[in-house]
Amino acid sequence: MLIENLEGDAVPHRLRGDSHTVRDLVATAALVSNSPNDATYTMLESKIAGWVVRRDEIATSIRTLLDGATFKDQHFDDHQARQLIAQARSLLTEVSRCAADTVRCIQ
Numbered sequence: 001m002l003i004e005n006l007e008g009d010a011v012p013h014r015l016r017g018d019s020h021t022v023r024d025l026v027a028t029a030a031l032v033s034n035s036p037n038d039a040t041y042t043m044l045e046s047k048i049a050g051w052v053v054r055r056d057e058i059a060t061s062i063r064t065l066l067d068g069a070t071f072k073d074q075h076f077d078d079h080q081a082r083q084l085i086a087q088a089r090s091l092l093t094e095v096s097r098c099a100a101d102t103v104r105c106i107q
Helices: 021-031 036-071 078-100
Strands: none
Touching: 036 078
């Protein structure tokens, strides 16, 4: 899912070892909720879908930056690279916090 292609220190410690950890934690929290009409599950699934969109946007931007510098003789923009790294770290932090506290995550 969000962390399936990351290795080593790029993955928060609590999420290492299983790329489905976040989805499993969220699904478990949703299943044990007393929320009517599966509202908790729906809200968490929606949050995951949003993370996937953000992940894909960040990954596409990183790929474009690296491909341009590597194969198209384009200038590598250090500032843009740092911004993309910050965005990726922010996303991982958000996902990790949600996995740790799903109740707060959906509020």
